[in-house]
Ligand SMILES: NC(=O)C1=CN([C@@H]2O[C@H](COP(=O)(O)OP(=O)(O)OC[C@H]3O[C@@H](n4cnc5c(N)ncnc54)[C@H](OP(=O)(O)O)[C@@H]3O)[C@@H](O)[C@H]2O)C=CC1
């Protein structure tokens with residue numbers, strides 16, 4: 147489809163929010179997609195996009211959306227869209243995305259609501275794009291069965307950042323047995339207007355509601371495989387064959403964009419790899435999205451820094467336009483095996499960029515009818 151130069155009409159739900167704005171910035175320049183419809187809350191509906199959105203991006207509002215009228219998030223306003231990207235608040239995403247799927251629309255969502263669903267792929271596009279193979283089962287088990295509609299979610303932004311290097315390490319050295327991860331999460335992760343300035347300036351808040359639990363179970367779904375039961379049905383195996391224990395500690399820090407995470411891992415296989423072997427495996431990591439020629443995939447998924455004081459959010463959050471992750475301080479861990487620091491742009495690869503690459507992969511793999 148894309149090779150014929152035809153543009154695919156897409157919609158954005160939650161278009162006025164932090165993730166929605168990143169979607170718009172990326173989609174306005176996209177070689178395959180053209181923005182056709184925008185949705186947000188009833189507060190924004192009926193307004194021109196430029197009046198409805200408190201625009202916080204460093205580039206101007208793209209001309210293509212400036213005067214577009216924002217709709218309520220009802221399927222009829224998006225009926226002509228081949229794909230709908232969602233940056234909806236989780237309080238409303240469950241019902242709205244479910245209604246869109248029932249109306250045979252294709253949803254790529256950032257919200258947490260469907261991530262645990264047994265037929266919904268939870269896809270970090272640089273890690274487990276193969277989980278898109280659950281789409282036909284999701285359609286067939288829907289009541290009534292669907293011909294076209296489905297939901298694919300991407301992960302929590304902190305989960306996304308660290309499963310990319312974990313996946314590279316499992317590919318090179320076999321299963322990981324345990325992981326300790328401590329996050330330093332940017333304030334943009336909480337959306338707009340987000341954390342009050344009096345709570346976060348000159349401060350660190352050692353609690354982000356629900357975040358640690360999400361990191362601990364999402365990791366298992368993403369790094370696990372898909373198994374097939376005697377009844378012919380597929381199920382995500384939650385890394386069951388090689389049990390993986392994860393402990394996460396999540397903190398909010400006064401950084402605008404970019405989640406930094408300190409990670410320690412223990413491998414199942416003994417002896418474990420050396421720090422130099424780990425550096426080489428991370429730098430060599432080539433995700434499927436790259437080999438498929440997806441236009442939003444990073445040219446290199448992971449950059450490995452040798453400098454002792456990298457990565458840093460201010461310097462590294464736009465690596466590969468926010469689509470890749472930066473790793474540094476790879477060293478021996480005296481308790482587990484190896485420890486390192488990873489930095490990921492929470493709004494890009496942690497949110498909008500992941501959804502867009504997921505859609506690109508689904509197109510190339512034939513899950514989206516042309
Ligand atoms: N920020 C991040 O780094 C990440 C966010 N996410 C997830 O992505 C989603 C969006 O997050 P974020 O952009 O930060 O949040 P924001 O709060 O910045 O934006 C929320 C969006 O939802 C819309 N909305 C709110 N209420 C309704 C409603 N009743 N009906 C329809 N639309 C509504 C808002 O519209 P309006 O402006 O009209 O109120 C706005 O467009 C969330 O589910 C979040 O958990 C996931 C990964 C990372």
Ligand SMILES: N[C@@H](CC(=O)OP(=O)(O)O)C(=O)O
Nearest residue numbers: 256257258302303331335336
């Ligand atoms: N909670 C994350 C962002 C987010 O919205 O995550 P989730 O989509 O898993 O609720 C943060 O604050 O940085």
